[in-house]
Amino acid sequence: MLPVLQVQNVTRIFGEKAAVDRISFAIDRPAFVGIIGRSGAGKSTFLRMMNRLTDASSGEILVEGRNVLALRGAQARAWQSQCAMIFQQFNLVPRMDVASNVLHGILNRRSTAQTLFNLWPRADILRALDILERLGIAEQAPKRAEALSGGQQQRVAIARALMQDPKIILADEPIASLDPMNAQIVMDTLKRINFEDGRMVIANLHTLDTARRYCDRVIGMRDGRIVFDGTPDQLSTGVARDIYGADETFNEAATSTAIPTDHQADDAYAETLLH
Numbered sequence: 001m002l003p004v005l006q007v008q009n010v011t012r013i014f015g016e017k018a019a020v021d022r023i024s025f026a027i028d029r030p031a032f033v034g035i036i037g038r039s040g041a042g043k044s045t046f047l048r049m050m051n052r053l054t055d056a057s058s059g060e061i062l063v064e065g066r067n068v069l070a071l072r073g074a075q076a077r078a079w080q081s082q083c084a085m086i087f088q089q090f091n092l093v094p095r096m097d098v099a100s101n102v103l104h105g106i107l108n109r110r111s112t113a114q115t116l117f118n119l120w121p122r123a124d125i126l127r128a129l130d131i132l133e134r135l136g137i138a139e140q141a142p143k144r145a146e147a148l149s150g151g152q153q154q155r156v157a158i159a160r161a162l163m164q165d166p167k168i169i170l171a172d173e174p175i176a177s178l179d180p181m182n183a184q185i186v187m188d189t190l191k192r193i194n195f196e197d198g199r200m201v202i203a204n205l206h207t208l209d210t211a212r213r214y215c216d217r218v219i220g221m222r223d224g225r226i227v228f229d230g231t232p233d234q235l236s237t238g239v240a241r242d243i244y245g246a247d248e249t250f251n252e253a254a255t256s257t258a259i260p261t262d263h264q265a266d267d268a269y270a271e272t273l274l275h
C-alpha cells in the first residue's frame with residue numbers, strides 16, 4: 001500500500017540559504033505528526049510548501065502517490081482545500097460573525113455575488129453550525145470573532161478548516177498564542193478530529209511536552225534538516241537538546257506548556273517559548 005504522505009528530498013532556498021534542506025520522510029497512516037525545532041528551523045516553510053502557499057525549490061511531496069508540488073491552477077487550488085491550514089494568530093475576519101467565518105472555509109466554492117451578500121445555502125449554514133456544536137462553541141455562532149477568547153477563536157479556525165472537509169490539517173504553531181488551559185483544549189480538539197475522522201494532522205509545535213503528549217510521530221528539524229524522526233518515547237532529553245541545538249544547561253521543564261500551579265511555573269512557562 002502507498003504511504004499516505006511521502007516527502008522526498010524537499011528543499012526551499014531563499015537567496016543563498018536553504019530554509020528547508022533535502023528533507024525526506026514517509027507517513028503510512030493518518031497519524032498525528034508533530035514537527036519540532038527552534039525558531040528558524042524551517043517548520044513553517046515546510047507546511048507552507050505542503051499547502052502550496054510557498055513553492056518548493058526541488059523535491060516531491062506525494063499524497064497517496066500524487067505529487068502535490070506539481071499541481072497547477074485549479075488542481076493546485078483543489079489540493080489547497082484538501083489540506084486546510086491553521087495559524088498561530090487564527091487568521092479570522094475579526095469583525096465578522098463566527099458562523100460566517102466558518103462558512104468562509106468554502107469561500108472558493110462560491111460566486112463573488114453570493115459571497116458579497118453573504119448568501120449561503122441552508123445546507124452549508126447547518127453544516128457550519130453542526131461543526132461549531134461539535135467543537136463546543138455553537139452558542140458563539142452569532143458573535144463577532146473578535147469578541148471571543150483566543151482559545152475559542154482557534155476553535156473557530158479549526159471549524160473553518162473542517163468546513164473544507166480536508167484530508168490533512170496543517171497547524172502552524174496552533175497554541176503558541178494561547179494560555180496553557182486553552183492550549184490544552186485546542187490540542188484535544190485537534191486530537192479528536194485526527195482520531196474520530198481519520199484526518200492526518202501535521203502540527204508545528206515548539207514545546208516538547210505537547211509533542212510527547214499528542215503526537216504519534218515526531219519530526220525534529222534543525223537548520224532546515226531533519227535531525228530526529230521517531231515516536232514520542234524516543235524523544236529523550238539528549239535528543240531534544242540536539243534538536244534545539246542547546247548545551248547541557250538545556251532545561252526540559254523550560255519547554256513545558258503544562259498548566260502552571262504557582263507563580264514560579266508561570267514564569268518558567270513565559271521564559272520557555274523557544275523564540
Ligand SMILES: Nc1ncnc2c1ncn2[C@@H]1O[C@H](COP(=O)(O)OP(=O)(O)OP(=O)(O)O)[C@@H](O)[C@H]1O
Pocket residue numbers: 014018019037038039040041042043044045046
Ligand atoms: N519569505 C522568506 N524570505 C526569505 N527568508 C525566509 C522566508 N521565509 C522564511 N525564511 C527563512 O527561512 C528560515 C526558516 O524559516 P521558517 O519560518 O520556516 O522557520 P520556523 O522553524 O517555522 O521558525 P518560526 O517558528 O520562527 O516560524 C529562516 O531562516 C527564515 O528567516
